[in-house]
Amino acid sequence: MNEYKEISFNGLWKNNPALVQLLGLCPLLAVSGSVVNALGLGLATLLVLVGSNISVSLIRNAVSDAVKLPAFVMIIASFTTCTELLMQAFTYELYQILGIFIPLIVTNCAILGRADAFACKNKLIPSILDGFAMGLGFMLVLVAIGAIREILGTGIIFGNMHLLFGEAARSWQISLFGENYKGFLIAILPPGAFLVTGLLIAVKNIIDAHMKKRAAAKSKSPATRSKRVRTTDNTA
Amino acid sequence: MLGQSITKNSLILGGFAVVTAGVLAFTFSLTADKIAEEEKRAATRALSEIMPAHLYDNDLLSNTREIPLEQQQLLGLEGDEKIYIATLNGQTTAIIVPMIAHDGYSGAIKLIAGIQKNGQITGVRVLSHRETPGLGDKIDINKNDWITTFDGKSLTRPKSERWAVKKDGGEFDQFTGATITPRAVVNRVKQTLTYFKKHRVQFFSQNDGNSSGQEN
Numbered sequence: 263m264n265e266y267k268e269i270s271f272n273g274l275w276k277n278n279p280a281l282v283q284l285l286g287l288c289p290l291l292a293v294s295g296s297v298v299n300a301l302g303l304g305l306a307t308l309l310v311l312v313g314s315n316i317s318v319s320l321i322r323n324a325v326s327d328a329v330k331l332p333a334f335v336m337i338i339a340s341f342t343t344c345t346e347l348l349m350q351a352f353t354y355e356l357y358q359i360l361g362i363f364i365p366l367i368v369t370n371c372a373i374l375g376r377a378d379a380f381a382c383k384n385k386l387i388p389s390i391l392d393g394f395a396m397g398l399g400f401m402l403v404l405v406a407i408g409a410i411r412e413i414l415g416t417g418i419i420f421g422n423m424h425l426l427f428g429e430a431a432r433s434w435q436i437s438l439f440g441e442n443y444k445g446f447l448i449a450i451l452p453p454g455a456f457l458v459t460g461l462l463i464a465v466k467n468i469i470d471a472h473m474k475k476r477a478a479a480k481s482k483s484p485a486t487r488s489k490r491v492r493t494t495d496n497t498a
Numbered sequence: 499m500l501g502q503s504i505t506k507n508s509l510i511l512g513g514f515a516v517v518t519a520g521v522l523a524f525t526f527s528l529t530a531d532k533i534a535e536e537e538k539r540a541a542t543r544a545l546s547e548i549m550p551a552h553l554y555d556n557d558l559l560s561n562t563r564e565i566p567l568e569q570q571q572l573l574g575l576e577g578d579e580k581i582y583i584a585t586l587n588g589q590t591t592a593i594i595v596p597m598i599a600h601d602g603y604s605g606a607i608k609l610i611a612g613i614q615k616n617g618q619i620t621g622v623r624v625l626s627h628r629e630t631p632g633l634g635d636k637i638d639i640n641k642n643d644w645i646t647t648f649d650g651k652s653l654t655r656p657k658s659e660r661w662a663v664k665k666d667g668g669e670f671d672q673f674t675g676a677t678i679t680p681r682a683v684v685n686r687v688k689q690t691l692t693y694f695k696k697h698r699v700q701f702f703s704q705n706d707g708n709s710s711g712q713e714n
Contacts, residue, residue, distance in 0.1 A: 295631070329507045333514050340518035344525040351529040354536035415632065422640075450631040 266391055273395025280403035280459075281466050285372040289363045290404055291455035295415070298422045300408030302356045303363055304401030306345050308394070311373050313341040315393030318381040334377045335368075342367045356425040372400060407458045415450035417443030545582060545594055547639075548612040548621030553591045554584035561585065563701070572693045574598040574606075574686060583701065584612075591615055593701050595694065596625075599686035603678045604628045607637070611648070611687060613694050615702055622648040622687055627679075634679030644671065644680070653691045661688040 279285045286307070293299045317337045325333045346364045349357045357364065367373070376396050381389040413419050417439040423431035437443075448454050538559065545558045562580040565573070573579075579596035592614045599607040605628040612620035622645055629635045636642035647670060653661075662668025663681045672680045 325510055326503075326507060328503070329511050332511060336511075336514050336518050340521050343522055347525050347529045347533070351532040351536065354533075354540060358540075445632050447632045 265388065269388055269391050270395045273392060273397075274399045274402070275466075278399040278403060278466075279372040279375075279396050280400050281463050283372065283375070285375055286370040286400060287459075289366060289370065290400075290407070291452065291459065293360055293363050294404055294407040294411060294455055294458075295450055296412040296422065297405060297408045297420055298356070298425050299359060300404040301401070302349075302353065302426055303360055303367075304397075304404040306349060306360075306364060307367055307370060307373070308397030308401050309345055310338065310341045310367050311376060311397040311400075312390060312393040314338045314373055314377055315381040315389045316386065317341075318377040319384060319386050319389035322382045322384075330382065331374075331378070334374060334382075338373055338377065339368050353426055359425070372396060403462065406462060407455065410458050411449045411454050413438060414446040415448075415454065416445050544610070544623060544625065548610065548623055549584055549592060549594060550620055553614070553620065554586055556583075556585045558582045558584060558594065569693070569697060573690060574600055581701070590702050592620060593694075595690055597686055597690045599682040601678075601685070602627065602629055602682040603634050603676070604630065607679070607682060607686070609683065609686065611690055613691070615698075616652070617654075617691065617694060617698070618650060618652045619648050619687070619691070621646070622683075624683075629679045630676065633673060633676040636673050636676070637679055637683055642673075644673070645683075647671065648687055653688075653695060658688075661685075 273279070277283060280287075280290055289303055289307070293303045314334070314337050318334055321333070342365060345367070346357075349360075349364060376393060380392045384392070409419060412421065418435055418437045420434040420436055423434045427434075449458070541559055549558065559582070561583045563583060565575065565579065565581055570576070570579075573595065574597055576598070581596070582594035583590055584592040584594065592612055594610055594612045597609050597611065599609065607627040607629070608625040609622060610625060611622045614620055623639060624637050624645060627635065627637065629637065636644050639645055656669050659667070660669045661684065663670045663672040663677060663684055665672055665677050666681065668684065670680060670684045
């Protein structure tokens with residue numbers, strides 16, 4: 263049971279693909295202009311990651327090391343294309359907005375990274391959990407960045423949610439600063455993505471440092487773990 | 499020995515290729531109809547937004563006309579965009595003209611405009627653009643309703659010299675901090691109206707007694 267907890271914590275916080283491993287930054291920065299875009303891409307990535315982890319774990323004994331990587335890439339590419347087709351069929355407008363970033367999920371290093379570092383060495387259940395935790399960790403960061411940029415840049419949040427959840431979601435939009443809010447433009451522009459991501463990483467580091475201090479004070483024994491939590495566990 | 503392992507590995511990879519191709523083919527066949535339907539619906543929605551329902555009773559998507567090469571330039575076009583013909587009881591009532599403004603702030607702005615027989619605009623929409631978010635992107639109906647100021651306008655209303663943004667002495671609003679984008683759109687719409695005036699005969703002359711819809 264402890265192992266599962268560890269895997270979840272690893273994906274969601276300690277080794278968060280976006281904030282610690284800094285993987286998949288291209289989509290992270292490019293489509294985090296609003297919550298709906300971020301959520302759409304986050305869900306797609308999550309789906310591909312879980313799917314690829316499942317299949318990689320299932321076939322882990324059947325492929326030799328020599329053809330391991332091409333086989334994984336093939337699996338990931340086919341899951342991505344399936345996701346792309348499904349999004350095109352069921353969330354057509356969102357698909358149009360996210361555009362090239364859906365097929366680019368193939369190149370998201372977080373996915374191949376998990377296949378190579380975790381799924382091909384572990385049993386099915388832990389692999390599913392790992393894919394889910396990593397994907398969720400990635401998605402949460404993506405949505406957080408999207409929310410911050412949307413609020414600062416346009417003064418509203420949850421705009422255009424009907425693209426993902428159907429017409430009923432049109433009313434979810436909340437205007438925070440009233441009609442006359444001009445918008446903090448840089449938040450929506452590309453530099454805003456870098457600024458917000460940097461801020462989130464900083465906040466995470468502060469929290470980590472704080473927790474470490476508390477843990478150290480509690481046990482009274484000096485922490486033996488490495489100072490920076492920037493490990494990428496068993497990735498090469 | 500080496501040969502054996504190469505054979506084995508290529509068989510494994512080949513097997514993977516077959517299985518993944520099968521999965522893709524399956525998903526594709528599941529979604530193909532739905533995707534085609536969604537694409538059609540999206541295209542129809544864009545067209546019907548700028549063409550009032552009382553002006554046509556045909557299927558706009560299937561009643562199109564190619565634009566002759568020498569005329570494409572007048573509209574700034576460079577591809578295979580088509581003109582959509584709206585007919586009511588077999589009579590052409592309006593057309594939807596595609597156009598591209600190339601002098602925006604950042605890349606081409608693709609637009610469509612519905613124009614009635616009498617030269618009056620029924621609506622203009624931006625199909626795609628890369629203008630600055632928060633500034634130039636107000637030409638997008640999802641961001642701002644500025645684009646609806648074209649509704650009902652024609653070459654004579656306002657007068658030709660007033661067909662410009664306010665900064666240039668015209669009567670169309672520009673946006674705070676963004677003049678280039680609306681200027682490009684206004685100019686393009688004006689040029690398209692000029693094109694329409696010059697070439698309208700080819701759409702309305704042979705006022706088609708024969709049934710509409712077969713001019714692909």
